[in-house]
Amino acid sequence: MTVRKPSAIAGSAAFLILVPGVVAGLVPWFLTNGYGLPLSSSAAMVAAGSILILGGFAVLLHSFARFAFEGAGTPAPIAPTERLVVGGAYRYVRNPMYVAVLSIIFGQALLFADGSLVIYACAVAVTVFTFVKLYEEPTLARRYGHEYEAYRRAVPGWVPRLTPWKSA
Structure with missing residues (x-):
């Protein structure tokens, strides 16, 4: 499915919310x-x-914008990007949206000193990690082939690199 940029922006915004x-x-x-x-x-x-909350929110907004402007698509599986998104925060970590969401939840746990949010964040982390391993990575490998495999080998999934990756 080809998505034009205005549609990609609207779709990404809706998915973000x-x-x-x-x-x-x-x-x-x-x-x-x-x-x-x-x-x-x-x-x-x-x-x-x-x-953690403010940083996570900034990375989340940046990452969603990259999908619309760089990838010409959305993070939603029903309207994927036309191009593999590897710029911005994606040069440091393959999953900046998930890392940002977890940062926001853990930040709230600290802000409110609430153990239930720590347990919830751990449950979200397990769910997201499982989704990435079982669905997202195989789907990206099929869709983008060697380009994704080179990116996957160079950029860590969860702990950001210290220096930005430069695609070939």
């Missing part, structure tokens, strides 16, 4: 009774949590 918005926003909101918990009594935990 629907999936990460629910996983990193709505579910944590419910788990914390509408963020009704007091902030952590530790200034260091509030600071660390805030940094």
